[in-house]
Amino acid sequence: xxxxxxxxxxxxxxxxxxxxxxxxxxxxxxxxxxxxxxxxxxxxxxxxxxxxxxxxxxxxxxxxxxxxxxxxxxxxxxxxxxxxxxxxxxxxxxxxxxxxxxxxxxxxxxxxxxxxxxxxxxxxxxxxxxxxxxxxxxxxxxxxxxxxxxxxxxxxxxxxxxxxxxxxxxxxxxxxxxxxxxxxxxxxxxxxxxxxxxxxxxxxxxxxxxxxxxxxxxxxxxxxxxxxxxxxxxxxxxxxxxxxxxxxxxxxxxxxxxxxxxxxxxxxxxxxxxxxxxxxxxxxxxxxxxxxxxxxxxxxxxxxxxxxxxxxxxxxxxxxxxxxxxxxxxxxxxxxxxxxxxxxxxxxxxxxxxxxxxxxxxxxxxxxxxxxxxxxxxxxxxxxxxxxxxxxxxxxxxxxxxxxxxxxxxxxxxxxxxxxxxxxxxxxxxxxxxxxxxxxxxxxxxxxxxxxxxxxxxxxxxxxxxxxxxxxxxxxxxxxxxxxxxxxxxxxxxxxxxxxxxxxxxxxxxxxxxxxxxxxxxxxxxxxxxxxxxxxxxxxxxxxxxxxxxxxxxxxxxxxxxxxxxxxxxxxxxxxxxxxxxx
Amino acid sequence: xxxxxxxxxxxxxxxxxxxxxxxxxxxxxxxxxxxxxxxxxxxxxxxxxxxxxxxxxxxxxxxxxxxxxxxxxxxxxxxxxxxxxxxxxxxxxxxxxxxxxxxxxxxxxxxxxxxxxxxxxxxxxxxxxxxxxxxxxxxxxxxxxxxxxxxxxxxxxxxxxxxxxxxxxxxxxxxxxxxxxxxxxx
Numbered sequence: 132x133x134x135x136x137x138x139x140x141x142x143x144x145x146x147x148x149x150x151x152x153x154x155x156x157x158x159x160x161x162x163x164x165x166x167x168x169x170x171x172x173x174x175x176x177x178x179x180x181x182x183x184x185x186x187x188x189x190x191x192x193x194x195x196x197x198x199x200x201x202x203x204x205x206x207x208x209x210x211x212x213x214x215x216x217x218x219x220x221x222x223x224x225x226x227x228x229x230x231x232x233x234x235x236x237x238x239x240x241x242x243x244x245x246x247x248x249x250x251x252x253x254x255x256x257x258x259x260x261x262x263x264x265x266x267x268x269x270x271x272x273x274x275x276x277x278x279x280x281x282x283x284x285x286x287x288x289x290x291x292x293x294x295x296x297x298x299x300x301x302x303x304x305x306x307x308x309x310x311x312x313x314x315x316x317x318x319x320x321x322x323x324x325x326x327x328x329x330x331x332x333x334x335x336x337x338x339x340x341x342x343x344x345x346x347x348x349x350x351x352x353x354x355x356x357x358x359x360x361x362x363x364x365x366x367x368x369x370x371x372x373x374x375x376x377x378x379x380x381x382x383x384x385x386x387x388x389x390x391x392x393x394x395x396x397x398x399x400x401x402x403x404x405x406x407x408x409x410x411x412x413x414x415x416x417x418x419x420x421x422x423x424x425x426x427x428x429x430x431x432x433x434x435x436x437x438x439x440x441x442x443x444x445x446x447x448x449x450x451x452x453x454x455x456x457x458x459x460x461x462x463x464x465x466x467x468x469x470x471x472x473x474x475x476x477x478x479x480x481x482x483x484x485x486x487x488x489x490x491x492x493x494x495x496x497x498x499x500x501x502x503x504x505x506x507x508x509x510x511x512x513x514x515x516x517x518x519x520x521x522x523x524x525x526x527x528x529x530x531x532x533x534x535x536x537x538x539x540x541x542x543x544x545x546x547x548x549x550x551x552x553x554x555x556x557x558x559x560x561x562x563x564x565x566x567x568x569x570x571x572x573x574x575x576x577x578x579x580x581x582x583x584x585x586x587x588x589x590x591x592x593x594x595x596x597x598x599x600x601x602x603x604x605x606x607x608x609x610x611x612x613x614x615x616x617x618x619x620x621x622x623x624x625x626x627x628x629x630x631x632x633x634x635x636x637x638x639x640x641x642x643x644x645x646x647x648x649x650x651x652x653x654x655x656x657x658x659x660x661x662x663x664x665x666x667x668x669x670x671x672x673x674x675x676x677x678x679x680x681x682x683x684x685x686x687x688x689x690x691x692x693x694x695x696x697x698x699x700x701x702x703x704x705x706x707x708x709x710x711x712x713x714x
Numbered sequence: 715x716x717x718x719x720x721x722x723x724x725x726x727x728x729x730x731x732x733x734x735x736x737x738x739x740x741x742x743x744x745x746x747x748x749x750x751x752x753x754x755x756x757x758x759x760x761x762x763x764x765x766x767x768x769x770x771x772x773x774x775x776x777x778x779x780x781x782x783x784x785x786x787x788x789x790x791x792x793x794x795x796x797x798x799x800x801x802x803x804x805x806x807x808x809x810x811x812x813x814x815x816x817x818x819x820x821x822x823x824x825x826x827x828x829x830x831x832x833x834x835x836x837x838x839x840x841x842x843x844x845x846x847x848x849x850x851x852x853x854x855x856x857x858x859x860x861x862x863x864x865x866x867x868x869x870x871x872x873x874x875x876x877x878x879x880x881x882x883x884x885x886x887x888x889x890x891x892x893x894x895x896x897x898x899x900x
Contacts, residue, residue, distance in 0.1 A: 260734075260735055261735070261738060264735060264738055264739050264742060265739075265742040265746070268789065269789040269790075270735075272734070289789055320894070320895050321789065322731075322792070322888075322891050322892075322895075323730065323731055323789060323790055323791060323792045323891075324789045325891070325894060445787065446783060446787075447780070447783035447784050447786070447787045449783075450776075450779070450780070451780055451783075
């Protein structure tokens with residue numbers, strides 16, 4: 132169906148048909164979904180659009196929404212999900228909440244029972260709007276076919292603009308079946324919603340003044356930099372003013388790992404330099420980030436000597452956790468471009484910049500040595516596996532992670548050359564995210580190597596998506612970092628719960644046999660000497676590939692700022708705290 | 715947690731599109747922070763097609779400022795204002811249903827009605843409905859006065875309010891939004 136007659140009173144189409152045309156008109160060529168009773172009219176219409184709209188049939192709706200998240204994060208485009216009512220809709224709730232926390236643009240279409248059945252506890256009816264309102268940017272129930280065009284137009288505009296987020300359209304069966312007589316048109320204006328706030332010049336000048344006066348400024352770059360496409364503007368800004376840059380978990384890859392001003396990751400398991408120096412800085416410049424509690428530690432002891440410049444497109448983030456001295460409301464790229472001419476080149480920040488190197492030396496000595504440089508028969512660590520894979524890809528792959536130790540180790544030891552190269556569930560911390568998100572990322576970026584780092588626990592939460600990989604031949608490289616434990620919980624039990632490993636050991640299946648059932652080549656990697664060859668075989672294979680790597684269950688992620696402590700309280704090992712005399 | 719002593723009664727007014735589920739979108743933001751809504755009223759506003767919610771709640775100011783921003787972030791919400799009682803002229807209405815024969819025992823019925831500025835809306839042989847508009851303590855005072863006549867029903871509306879400010883900020887906001895409509899977009 133390449134030639135479509137425009138919808139008109141003479142040429143009406145069904146609501147389902149109009150919905151798919153509208154999605155295509157928004158530039159969508161891939162959707163993730165799972166059919167069911169109350170979305171059948173849409174799936175019937177889809178049968179006629181298979182050449183312009185690729186539908187990825189997942190194995191569980193949770194897989195669909197995480198795949199759409201991975202797709203959106205890898206490409207910057209809106210991820211689209213189609214599921215049925217009731218259980219189908221309920222199964223995307225985790226993903227919606229995840230996308231809301233991580234500002235991921237999604238449009239999720241849920242089928243809904245016929246309008247006359249609404250509210251009657253009909254078969255497969257659930258209150259999708261009531262459930263999703265708190266965890267979506269916007270949600271709307273569509274009961275009439277003639278409302279579909281406007282609903283879709285608003286949905287895409289809202290999902291992708293401003294601070295992106297997930298949108299739900301709950302489409303009653305009547306609306307799918309009814310007639311639409313008007314053609315689709317996009318929108319770029321909603322009276323009650325202003326996604327492009329005008330930047331306040333006074334705030335911009337106040338921010339510039341604070342930056343120019345600062346002796347020890349530190350930039351905290353969040354995912355807003357990536358979403359805004361401000362990667363170059365960030366580098367220009369940091370370079371002109373000689374300001375060190377630290378990244379949040381989701382901000383990773385916005386600045387290349389090798390950039391001389393890039394000083395590492397913030398947060399509970401971040402690098403020593405950025406965390407320790409946060410509490411030595413006299414100015415914190417947060418860009419497209421939200422001072423999450425994993426970044427700030429205990430907020431009352433956060434950056435006590437610093438003024439705060441907070442740049443964000445979401446004004447509800449200002450003063451939510453940390454009080455800002457100057458808040459600049461706007462799109463990161465525009466704010467940074469506006470600041471650039473107001474910033475004076477600084478030449479006297481050598482000592483401040485060098486202080487990060489001193490911290491790094493401590494980290495190399497105290498942590499990297501233990502994590503990255505084991506030898507011989509010692510059991511493998513997650514860090515050395517991540518570092519080896521990163522190196523084998525030329526530091527140019529997309530790393531998708533699950534949640535837990537595998538995530539923190541990937542964040543710490545994977546290196547980046549290009550933006551949108553780190554995809555992880557940050558805010559919600561959703562185990563089971565990794566595998567389907569990697570599928571979505573690879574579908575969106577077939578030109579790039581996509582590596583999924585996942586633990587043995589999280590892998591099994593969405594392991595059914597191996598079926599999706601098999602069906603569509605998706606060349607995802609999966610590295611199971613297998614310690615037969617829920618490693619991160621074990622770490623907390625080890626450190627804070629008297630080594631009472633309550634419900635964290637896992638009896639796992641033979642993952643290689645499981646992979647073979649799906650026709651996916653897999654290897655067990657039991658020793659250090661096998662690792663490089665296995666990685667090479669995985670990366671040189673043209674399709675999906677699984678490495679099941681034996682990891683030391685005693686391996687723990689350090690450095691670590693314990694929950695409720697200031698960011699500069701940093702554990703280097705279970706019994707050693709960082710202190711400034713080590714510098 | 716913020717000390718209880720910093721809590722005060724806030725009135726917030728929410729201007730929004732008139733759409734299904736708007737009240738739920740707003741109320742869950744209170745729920746998340748375990749804030750109790752003392753009273754709520756919803757109606758059309760002076761601006762055509764703009765709906766207005768008036769909500770009162772006990773909280774501390776930093777919390778309420780965050781709540782206001784989080785409500786304003788909702789797509790269907792136009793603008794939210796945060797007030798204390800000093801900023802607004804406010805009123806609520808109360809109805810009292812009292813057995814007529816008990817009221818007629820009262821020698822001073824006229825003086826009660828005059829004193830409290832109440833009025834009789836309906837009188838039947840069985841019951842009488844009185845109405846009183848005012849501040850909460852005023853409607854409560856009449857409740858206390860009528861208590862001995864065996865009040866059968868008592869109901870008090872949510873607060874309605876208008877600002878004391880001479881500037882109508884919602885009008886300015888809407889003008890700004892309409893201007894934006896004509897601006898080029900990216």
